[in-house]
Structure formats: C-alpha cells, structure tokens
Amino acid sequence: MSPADLPPSPRSAPAEPEAAVTAVVVTYHPHASVLQQQLACLVAQVGQVVVVDNTPTEHAAGGPWPQWPQVLWLPLRRNAGLAAAQNLGLQEARRLGAEFVLLLDQDSLPAPGMTAALLQVHAQASAQGLRVGAVGPLVVGLADDSNGFVRFGLGRYQAVLPRADEPWLRCDMLIASGSLIPMTVLDDVGGMAEPLFIDKVDFEWCLRALAKGWLLLGTGRTRLQHQLGERQRRVWFLGWRSLPVHRPFRYYYMVRNSLLVRRLPHASPAWLRADRRQLLSLLLYFGLLLPGRWAALRMMARGCWHGLRGIGGPLPP
Numbered sequence: 001m002s003p004a005d006l007p008p009s010p011r012s013a014p015a016e017p018e019a020a021v022t023a024v025v026v027t028y029h030p031h032a033s034v035l036q037q038q039l040a041c042l043v044a045q046v047g048q049v050v051v052v053d054n055t056p057t058e059h060a061a062g063g064p065w066p067q068w069p070q071v072l073w074l075p076l077r078r079n080a081g082l083a084a085a086q087n088l089g090l091q092e093a094r095r096l097g098a099e100f101v102l103l104l105d106q107d108s109l110p111a112p113g114m115t116a117a118l119l120q121v122h123a124q125a126s127a128q129g130l131r132v133g134a135v136g137p138l139v140v141g142l143a144d145d146s147n148g149f150v151r152f153g154l155g156r157y158q159a160v161l162p163r164a165d166e167p168w169l170r171c172d173m174l175i176a177s178g179s180l181i182p183m184t185v186l187d188d189v190g191g192m193a194e195p196l197f198i199d200k201v202d203f204e205w206c207l208r209a210l211a212k213g214w215l216l217l218g219t220g221r222t223r224l225q226h227q228l229g230e231r232q233r234r235v236w237f238l239g240w241r242s243l244p245v246h247r248p249f250r251y252y253y254m255v256r257n258s259l260l261v262r263r264l265p266h267a268s269p270a271w272l273r274a275d276r277r278q279l280l281s282l283l284l285y286f287g288l289l290l291p292g293r294w295a296a297l298r299m300m301a302r303g304c305w306h307g308l309r310g311i312g313g314p315l316p317p
Contacts, residue, residue: 017119019047021180022098024089026082027106028054038109043068045115046102050074050092052085081314083192083201086176090191098183105177109225111137117222118180121168125217133189133214134181134206136174137224138162149174149218152270156277162220171218172210172271176202178224185214195312199250200257203271204264211266248295252303252315254282259307 023046027035030053042049049071057077074088086103093101100122102115118135125132140146148161149171162169179202189209192201206216258275261267283300306316 018045018115020099021046021102021115021119022048022050022093022096022100023102023104023115024086024093025049025051025104025106026054026085026089027051028079030055030106034107038104038106039068039071041110041112042102042104043070045110045113046070048072048093048096048098050089050096052076052089052092054079054081054085079314081194081197083194083196083198086201087191087194090186094183101181101183101186103176103179103181105226107226108177110178111223111225114178114222114224115180117219121217121219121221122180122182125168125215130217131214132182133185133209133212133216134174134179135168135217135219136171136180137178137222138218138220139175139178139226140223142225146223152268152274155273157274162218164220167221168217168219171216173203173206174216174218175226176205177226185209188212189214196257196260197253197312197314199253200261204257204261207261207264207266207268207271210268248299249315250299251282251296252299252306255279255300255303256307256311257303259304260310260312263310 023042025035025038025042035051039049039051047070049068051071051073053073053075055075056079057075072092074092076085076088080088089103090101100119102118104110114137118137121135122132125135136149138146138148146161147159149159149169150173151158151160151170152172157173160169160171189205189212193204196204209216258279262272262275
C-alpha cells in the first residue's frame with residue numbers, strides 16, 4: 001500500500017513551520033558517524049525524523065541515536081529496496097501528521113536552515129499561484145561543486161545553474177534526496193514505484209508529478225551535500241570529464257529501469273529523448289571505456305533483457 005492509499009490524518013498548526021516537516025531517511029549498511037552527523041542536522045530542522053533501515057538483520061546496527069526522541073527507527077530486517085522503504089517512511093510520516101516530507105539518502109548532509117529555506121520557497125511560489133509539487137536544494141559534491149538542476153532539452157539532460165537573483169527555477173527532475181514534498185501532492189501523485197527497487201525511482205515520480213500538472217522547483221538559496229556515485233573517475237573522450245562510478249549491479253538497474261519507465265504513459269517525449277542519449281552514454285563510458293567494463297556490460301545486457309520483458313523488483317540471483 002502506498003501513502004496515497006491511506007486516509008488523510010488530522011494536522012495541527014505547529015508553532016514553527018519546520019515542525020510540520022517529517023524527514024524520511026533510507027539507510028543500507030550506514031556509516032554510524034556519517035549518519036550521526038546527518039541526524040544532528042535534521043533534528044534541529046524538522047519535527048520528526050523517520051529512519052527506514054534496509055540493512056539485513058545480521059548486519060543491522062540497531063540505531064546509534066538514542067539521545068534524540070524525535071528520531072524513529074524502522075528496521076525492515078531485509079533489503080526491501082529504496083522505493084518500498086521510502087513508501088514505508090511516507091506512511092509513517094502521514095501517521096505522525098506531517099504536512100511536508102523531506103526525503104534524504106543516508107549520506108546527504110543538509111546545510112543549516114535548509115528546511116526553512118525550502119519551506120519559504122514553497123510558500124512564496126504557492127502565493128504566486130504556482131502548483132508546487134516539490135522543492136529541492138542545490139546539490140553539491142564534496143568539493144563544493146555542482147551541476148545545478150536538470151531540464152530535458154535538445155535531446156539530453158541539461159544542467160542549469162540558478163542565478164544569484166532568482167529565488168527558484170523550474171526544472172524537470174529533482175533527485176529524491178533533499179526534496180521537500182507536500183503531503184497533499186503525495187495524495188494526488190502517489191508514492192514511489194516499488195517495482196523499480198532502486199535507480200530512476202525519483203525520475204519516475206517526477207515524470208508522474210509533471211504529468212499531473214505539478215511543478216518542480218530548484219533553489220540556490222540552500223544546499224545539500226550529496227555525492228553521486230560511489231567514487232569519481234576522470235576519463236578522456238573528446239575532452240576530460242569526471243564521471244560517477246558505481247558497482248556493476250547498479251548498471252543492471254539503470255538500464256532495466258530506464259526501459260521500464262519508457263513503457264509508462266507519463267514518460268514525456270522530452271524525457272524519452274534525453275534518456276536515450278543517457279543510455280548510449282552509459283554504454284560508451286562504463287561499458288567500453290572504463291576499467292571493469294566487462295562486468296558492467298554483462299549487467300547492462302541482463303538489465304536490457306529484463307527491461308524488455310517488463311521484469312521489475314530486485315536483481316534476480
């Protein structure tokens with residue numbers, strides 16, 4: 001059952017706007033010190049934090065945060081996937097009476113005051129009559145660099161950096177981590193697509209929200225430190241570029257889920273063109289140019305086969 005299937009909960013007006021926000025953090029074998037740092041940031045910014053732990057029972061840490069009563073830990077005792085864990089967190093946020101949900105990965109670090117800044121952008125844009133589906137911060141890497149926000153144009157994903165004088169800009173995709181979503185939008189759009197398991201979950205939700213007439217806004221007024229990929233590697237192909245590198249199994253999900261999302265009615269033509277180019281780039285860079293290409297190619301081929309057959313869920317053994 002997704003959060004949209006549940007009846008609305010009564011919501012009282014909190015003294016501070018941030019108290020109406022519940023953060024949902026999904027973890028999988030988290031580093032305790034990194035998670036502690038993230039939770040310390042969050043408890044100062046939101047009313048409640050729900051940690052949904054996908055770590056299997058034999059490896060689960062049990063939660064290193066007993067000193068924070070506003071942090072609720074939900075151990076799943078298995079890896080249910082990112083989308084399913086997010087849906088369980090959204091369901092718990094609804095039970096707690098949240099008006100907004102802040103989604104976060106386990107290794108994302110919000111800037112001080114990030115939640116308040118996102119709420120302010122939502123309020124200002126809504127006051128202008130905009131149907132705001134989600135607001136996201138500027139995502140920066142460990143070196144404080146950023147690719148900005150994503151738009152679908154000219155057959156590719158275009159990176160757009162916000163200007164200093166604009167409070168927000170419209171974009172076509174927000175990564176899930178750092179996204180502030182009103183509960184009323186989730187009532188309309190629904191929760192995350194669990195058959196995708198991991199990868200492209202945020203893409204699919206954004207496409208669904210856009211198809212229903214909601215806007216996605218990015219703001220440069222606040223930041224979220226978040227590193228894409230498990231490591232970065234520089235590669236030369238018509239110029240030097242830095243690429244996020246993943247373990248081979250992730251390429252299975254990237255390819256398979258792209259093909260699964262392409263079958264959906266809300267997959268817009270602009271996204272289809274941009275995604276086609278990304279799939280070709282994935283094959284070129286990770287399947288042909290980088291070390292470990294044979295393992296990546298095998299996973300891509302398997303993902304392609306399963307995507308064409310409409311197979312979702314976790315990677316079969």
